[in-house]
Amino acid sequence: MTATPSTSPVAVVTGGARGIGLAIGKWFLANGYRVALLDVDSGTLLPAAAALQDAGRVLAVHCDVADPVQVQSAMEKVDASFGRIDALVNNAGVAVFKPIGETTFEEWRRVLGVNLDGAFLCSQACVPIMKRTGGGSIVNIASISGLRASTLRVAYGTSKAALIQLTKQQAVELGTVGIRANVIAPGPVDTEMAKLVHSVAIRSDYHDVIPLGRYGTVEEIASAVGFLCSPAASYVNGQVLAVDGGFESAGVGLPTLRKNQAN
Known part of the structure; x- marks a missing residue:
C-alpha cells in the first residue's frame, strides 16, 4: 500500500541543517518519509530546508537540544504538523578539541x-508520540571517539562514550514497548567542518591508519542510519555500528596529534 501524506512515516533529525544531519534527512525523504529537521542555527537551517524543495514533507524547527523547554516545544510542533514520529536520529553535536x-x-x-543531554531530552520527548502509533526507532550518532580514546577529546570522547551507554539503556527499557535504539559510531567523515579543522598532516595520518584508506562520506553514514530505522533491522536493538572504514579495529592513534601534544 502506498502511504498517503498523512500516514507516511515521520523522521526527526537533530543537527539537520548541514553535513551528516542533512544527508540523513535527504535519505529519509528519498525513502518516503516526512522529515523534521531540528537545528540551533536557524540561519543555516531554513535555507537548507527550502533547498530540499518539498515543503509538504519537510519541517524546519529551530531548537537547542540542550534546552528541555525548546525540545518539548519542538516535538509538540512536529506532532501537530505530522501527527506521528517513527524515527528519531539524535545527530546534533558540538566539540571542543583541547588538552584536559x-x-x-x-x-x-x-x-x-x-551531545548527551540533547539525546536524552529528545528521546524522552519523542517516546510518548512513538508509543501512540505502535513504536519506532531511535538512532544516536556517537563517534569512534566514544569507542577509543584520542588526543584532545576529553569532553567530546566522554560524551560519545556516555551516549553509547545511554543507547543501551534505551534499548533495554524501550524495546518492551516496540521502540528500538541503536547507535552509529562514525569514523572520520568528509564534511565541511572536517575540511576546516583537519590539517593536511592529520588527513594524511587518517588515510594511513584507516584500512580503507579514506574518509567516509555523509551519504554512507546516512545509509547506515536508514538501515537501522528500516524493517530490515527489525531485530536489531542496542547495537553499536562503527561506520569507520575499519579505523576502530586498527587500534592506532594519529602520530601528528601525539607529536603536537608532546611539544
Whole structure:
C-alpha cells in the first residue's frame, strides 16, 4: 500500500541543517518519509530546508537540544504538523578539541549538554508520540571517539562514550514497548567542518591508519542510519555500528596529534 501524506512515516533529525544531519534527512525523504529537521542555527537551517524543495514533507524547527523547554516545544510542533514520529536520529553535536588541563568547565558542560543531554531530552520527548502509533526507532550518532580514546577529546570522547551507554539503556527499557535504539559510531567523515579543522598532516595520518584508506562520506553514514530505522533491522536493538572504514579495529592513534601534544 502506498502511504498517503498523512500516514507516511515521520523522521526527526537533530543537527539537520548541514553535513551528516542533512544527508540523513535527504535519505529519509528519498525513502518516503516526512522529515523534521531540528537545528540551533536557524540561519543555516531554513535555507537548507527550502533547498530540499518539498515543503509538504519537510519541517524546519529551530531548537537547542540542550534546552528541555525548546525540545518539548519542538516535538509538540512536529506532532501537530505530522501527527506521528517513527524515527528519531539524535545527530546534533558540538566539540571542543583541547588538552584536559585547558578544557574549561563551561566547555565541558556545553559539550555534554548538547551531545548527551540533547539525546536524552529528545528521546524522552519523542517516546510518548512513538508509543501512540505502535513504536519506532531511535538512532544516536556517537563517534569512534566514544569507542577509543584520542588526543584532545576529553569532553567530546566522554560524551560519545556516555551516549553509547545511554543507547543501551534505551534499548533495554524501550524495546518492551516496540521502540528500538541503536547507535552509529562514525569514523572520520568528509564534511565541511572536517575540511576546516583537519590539517593536511592529520588527513594524511587518517588515510594511513584507516584500512580503507579514506574518509567516509555523509551519504554512507546516512545509509547506515536508514538501515537501522528500516524493517530490515527489525531485530536489531542496542547495537553499536562503527561506520569507520575499519579505523576502530586498527587500534592506532594519529602520530601528528601525539607529536603536537608532546611539544
